[in-house]
Amino acid sequence: MNTLRARSPSIHIPFRLAQGFLFVLPTLLVLLVVLGFPIAVAIINSFSLPDGGWTLENYAKLPRDGRFRNSLVVTFTFVAGTVLLHLVVGFIIALALNTQVRGKRLFRVIAILPWTVPDVISGLIWRFMYNPTAGIINRLLFDWGLIHKHIEWLGDSDLALPSVIFADVWRGYPFVMLILLAGLQAIPRELYEAAKVDGASTVQEFRFITVPSMRGMILISVALDTIWQFRRFGLVFNMTAGGPGNVTEILSLYVYKQYFRYFNFEYAAAVAVVLAIIMLLLSLPYVRAMVRRLS
Amino acid sequence: MKRRLRPGLILAYLVLGLVLLYTITPFLWMIFTSLKSDKEAVTIPPTLWPKEPTLEAYIQILLWGNFPIWFLNSTIISLGTALLSTAIGSFAGYGFSRFSFRGRATLIGIILSSQMLPGVLLVGPYFKMLSTVELYNTYPGLILAFTAITLPFSTWMLKGFIDSVPEELDDAALIDGCTPLGAYLKVILPLIAPGMVATIIFAFLLAWGDLLWVLVLTSGEKMTTVTLGLTRLVTQFRIIWPQLMAGSMIGALPPLILYLLLQNYLVEGLTAGAVKE
Numbered sequence: 385m386n387t388l389r390a391r392s393p394s395i396h397i398p399f400r401l402a403q404g405f406l407f408v409l410p411t412l413l414v415l416l417v418v419l420g421f422p423i424a425v426a427i428i429n430s431f432s433l434p435d436g437g438w439t440l441e442n443y444a445k446l447p448r449d450g451r452f453r454n455s456l457v458v459t460f461t462f463v464a465g466t467v468l469l470h471l472v473v474g475f476i477i478a479l480a481l482n483t484q485v486r487g488k489r490l491f492r493v494i495a496i497l498p499w500t501v502p503d504v505i506s507g508l509i510w511r512f513m514y515n516p517t518a519g520i521i522n523r524l525l526f527d528w529g530l531i532h533k534h535i536e537w538l539g540d541s542d543l544a545l546p547s548v549i550f551a552d553v554w555r556g557y558p559f560v561m562l563i564l565l566a567g568l569q570a571i572p573r574e575l576y577e578a579a580k581v582d583g584a585s586t587v588q589e590f591r592f593i594t595v596p597s598m599r600g601m602i603l604i605s606v607a608l609d610t611i612w613q614f615r616r617f618g619l620v621f622n623m624t625a626g627g628p629g630n631v632t633e634i635l636s637l638y639v640y641k642q643y644f645r646y647f648n649f650e651y652a653a654a655v656a657v658v659l660a661i662i663m664l665l666l667s668l669p670y671v672r673a674m675v676r677r678l679s
Numbered sequence: 680m681k682r683r684l685r686p687g688l689i690l691a692y693l694v695l696g697l698v699l700l701y702t703i704t705p706f707l708w709m710i711f712t713s714l715k716s717d718k719e720a721v722t723i724p725p726t727l728w729p730k731e732p733t734l735e736a737y738i739q740i741l742l743w744g745n746f747p748i749w750f751l752n753s754t755i756i757s758l759g760t761a762l763l764s765t766a767i768g769s770f771a772g773y774g775f776s777r778f779s780f781r782g783r784a785t786l787i788g789i790i791l792s793s794q795m796l797p798g799v800l801l802v803g804p805y806f807k808m809l810s811t812v813e814l815y816n817t818y819p820g821l822i823l824a825f826t827a828i829t830l831p832f833s834t835w836m837l838k839g840f841i842d843s844v845p846e847e848l849d850d851a852a853l854i855d856g857c858t859p860l861g862a863y864l865k866v867i868l869p870l871i872a873p874g875m876v877a878t879i880i881f882a883f884l885l886a887w888g889d890l891l892w893v894l895v896l897t898s899g900e901k902m903t904t905v906t907l908g909l910t911r912l913v914t915q916f917r918i919i920w921p922q923l924m925a926g927s928m929i930g931a932l933p934p935l936i937l938y939l940l941l942q943n944y945l946v947e948g949l950t951a952g953a954v955k956e
Contacts, residue, residue, distance in 0.1 A: 408786065
């Protein structure tokens with residue numbers, strides 16, 4: 385999409401300066417109102433007392449809040465687990481689709497389907513699939529003789545988070561697969577032919593041609609996926625709502641509950657600001673690279 | 680040559696077969712459940728496919744429930760958001776694509792970073808803001824809130840499409856006496872129409888799938904969307920799974936159809952740019 389091309393030096397520079405800014409202005413104004421203002425309010429709130437007045441207490445409380453610490457661990461486990469598995473599953477499928485198999489187009493369309501389902505609805509479907517007595521997963525495992533009693537996938541504190549992650553891998557792998565498939569198809573055939581002439585094995589081809597050629601694509605998909613997974617809300621909300629206990633309580637859920645279940649607006653704002661800072665720091669390299677490419 | 684490929688190909692089929700199972704099982708489960716009676720859906724052990732298929736669940740939610748209202752609300756809000764953010768964003772996309780001005784890189788950086796913020800940072804302030812200006816639980820309020828998510832993304836997606844149109848085309852229009860706005864409207868806009876449709880659909884999908892904002896910024900049935908309505912059904916004491924899955928089916932259909940449309944438009948938009956290079 386972003387093609388590199390030499391720009392002819394503009395003849396009417398001062399004219400273009402003002403014009404360009406005018407085109408961008410509406411977006412800037414809207415963003416200032418719908419984004420800038422609420423962000424400012426959130427930051428101010430996070431330094432406020434419920435009855436007005438300034439404080440650092442909302443932030444000072446964070447390290448002592450066991451539920452916040454738990455939520456941090458859950459969030460990082462969830463994000464790391466899903467992003468890694470999206471990448472592994474997506475890459476394997478992309479590789480399999482990049483061979484001479486039949487029915488590639490049809491399979492590609494089918495493989496994209498989970499990604500088109502709103503995560504809220506994915507959560508509902510998987511919740512019922514995991515249902516201990518009426519769900520299909522236990523039923524199939526029974527039939528195949530793999531289990532002998534009902535497993536409480538979402539009710540067991542050891543199984544709940546992995547079960548949620550497994551459901552999200554279903555939801556999220558297609559995006560990574562699409563990007564990586566496009567990347568694979570863009571690798572020049574000559575590279576592989578040259579490697580064959582040199583007697584390279586399949587593993588060597590993968591290690592020395594495929595992976596290096598795909599570095600950019602892998603980084604972009606992982607960066608975007610990481611950000612999206614930090615924001616994930618609807619899927620977990622509908623599968624477990626954070627339970628059992630708090631074992632699946634990702635930070636976005638915790639902030640939501642602090643706001644609208646416990647009505648600690650100031651403390652909720654502080655947790656949200658911390659989450660925002662984590663996400664901005666993590667996305668900094670990506671944003672930098674994109675700015676360099678876009679401008 | 681052929682002999683070398685074969686084991687790899689078998690492996691590929693094996694992988695794709697497993698993935699196919701993983702991918703379609705949830706869809707089949709949703710469809711089959713939606714065709715079961717309330718009683719059959721909770722029998723132990725569960726039936727795989729409906730023994731006595733019935734459209735009862737669909738009739739229940741479409742005729743007797745509020746589902747049509749939810750669907751209408753989702754459509755109005757998502758369409759409003761998509762049109763608003765694409766309209767505003769396309770001007771910015773043109774500005775960023777064609778002009779160099781002071782602070783351009785900084786602004787691109789800010790707009791990109793704003794996409795990296797968590798929604799929960801904004802919901803609290805929004806709740807208060809919309810209540811203050813009396814837009815809480817209204818279409819305009821929700822559309823404004825969604826625009827905060829979709830506008831940055833629309834802007835730089837459209838910039839990408841405009842980048843693929845050769846600059847000589849609008850230069851020619853400028854020499855012919857067009858204003859930059861005229862050049863944009865008459866030359867660029869028609870050329871990026873497929874890209875605009877793609878952007879509209881993407882923004883639509885973002886808004887359609889959201890739960891967080893509608894959960895926070897609406898109350899009561901009047902403004903309930905599909906995602907919120909289904910979420911309410913699952914938090915009820917007695918969950919009627921066939922109805923829930925029937926609703927999920929219908930709620931998942933517009934994104935699915937739009938995505939299939941989008942696929943062609945995206946390819947068209949991309950190849951159009953590539954051919955002209």
